[in-house]
Amino acid sequence: MPLRRSLPAGLLLALLLLTACTSAPEDPGPAPAGGGPFPVTVEHAYGSTTIPAAPTRVVALGVSDADPLLALGVTPVGLSAFSSYEQTGGLGPWARDRVQGEPPVVLTGDPNPERIASLRPDLIVAVSAGLDQPTYDVLSRIAPVVARPAGTIAFGVPLAEQTRTIATALGRAEEGEQLVAQAEAAFAQARAEHPEFAGRTGTAVLPFDGRYGAFTDADARGRFMTSLGFTLPAGVAEIETGGSFYAELSSERLGVLDGDVLVMLADQPALRAAVDADPVLQQVPVVADGRMVITDADTTGAMSYNTVLSVPYALERLVPQLSAAVQKAPPGN
Structure with a gap:
């Protein structure tokens, strides 16, 4: 599945995830995300997804989705990222010190269902991503999938919507609002x-x-x-x-x-x-x-x-x- 079909090859290489893979962690994963009543339901471009319990193993498929997860205290078990960070665990310098426990596995290229399934996720976050309906359907057989909000374009979800969507999926909507307010205050x-x-x-x-x-x-x-x-x-x-x-x-x-x-x-x-x-x-x-x-x-x-x-x-x-x-x-x- 091409993630940005409209992009010229040079721009695609400059913008998208071409990061290197590492091996899957052996430990049972990060501590539960918790913090809110479950189950929670998240509306998105492909309908709605219900997360039955606080996720403990989250895969971040959106190229920047790991950032709000880490800001909320959740270290993903796997992540996608921009190619420029393939040698640094898929994370920019602003996020690396937020990792707790085993570092995330870096995922490359188009979503690979077998690779993702091997991480045993209980939530797949694909907000800042180019997920299409068929891929969403396949990944939904592995774990609940949260896609980009309806009305947004692939890779074009604004900061506030990205953060709120991910925070809601984690049962931490109030914390998400605080993070959005802090970012908006920084710009102000x-x-x-x-x-x-x-x-x-x-x-x-x-x-x-x-x-x-x-x-x-x-x-x-x-x-x-x-x-x-x-x-x-x-x-x-x-x-x-x-x-x-x-x-x-x-x-x-x-x-x-x-x-x-x-x-x-x-x-x-x-x-x-x-x-x-x-x-x-x-x-x-x-x-x-x-x-x-x-x-x-x-x-x-x-x-x-x-x-x-x-x-x-x-x-x-x-x-x-x-x-x-x-x-x-x-x-x-």
């Missing part, structure tokens, strides 16, 4: 401390295969920017994405990226070299004037996850760079 504090962001335009962009993907607010990276007070440049906002989470731009269309700031997710040497060598990009005023921020790998990861755990990490690293860039922009740009 950043906006209050940086009023220069208000009304400014900015885009997060990923270079791939000689082209660029400008993320809209249907994506975690785009929502990170809007949560800070930025809006998309008009040229990007007007591009028809076909319901996708990004606008694909060839060289002749790079002028639409011009705004007050540009966040370029070129954290790999080859990507950075391609960006630096692109003569068309270098002529776009936001780049020519030194208002392009190039992120490192962990800032890219934290922004891409945009979870209750990664938000403070991303804000600490990115906000000062955005502020410096915006202050170079002409008034009313």
Whole structure:
């Protein structure tokens, strides 16, 4: 099952889970998730799922679903993750110290029912994932499966909905609300401390295969920017994405990226070299004037996850760079 059928191969490799597997743990798993009345029922895109008792062995199939689980004190027995963290147990630096007991098994590629069944889960969380109905049906024979909320797109579930869905499945809805409030307060504090962001335009962009993907607010990276007070440049906002989470731009269309700031997710040497060598990009005023921020790998990861755990990490690293860039922009740009 292709997880993002609409993605070009280069962007697919840059965004999705290509992580390495480890062996399944021998211990009986983490302590019970508990905390609320069971059974609980969670509504989602494929109907509803009832979890009969507090789960003790949770598999996180969504690429960032481990973060809210860990924030709620539950270490998954298996997880999917972005490829950049395949050598670190599938977790970003903002989440690694939350692991309790045996580290999770890292799952790669499309969901493998046999591999997942071998972990003996009593709950499968696939909120930030591209699960389709047939795969959901197969996995539901292994354990209760919680998919993305109805009305959301694959890999496009906002932080609040992701956290609330997972917290409800664990019987910890109130704790989930507290985590959402903390993340929203962190963004609010950043906006209050940086009023220069208000009304400014900015885009997060990923270079791939000689082209660029400008993320809209249907994506975690785009929502990170809007949560800070930025809006998309008009040229990007007007591009028809076909319901996708990004606008694909060839060289002749790079002028639409011009705004007050540009966040370029070129954290790999080859990507950075391609960006630096692109003569068309270098002529776009936001780049020519030194208002392009190039992120490192962990800032890219934290922004891409945009979870209750990664938000403070991303804000600490990115906000000062955005502020410096915006202050170079002409008034009313």
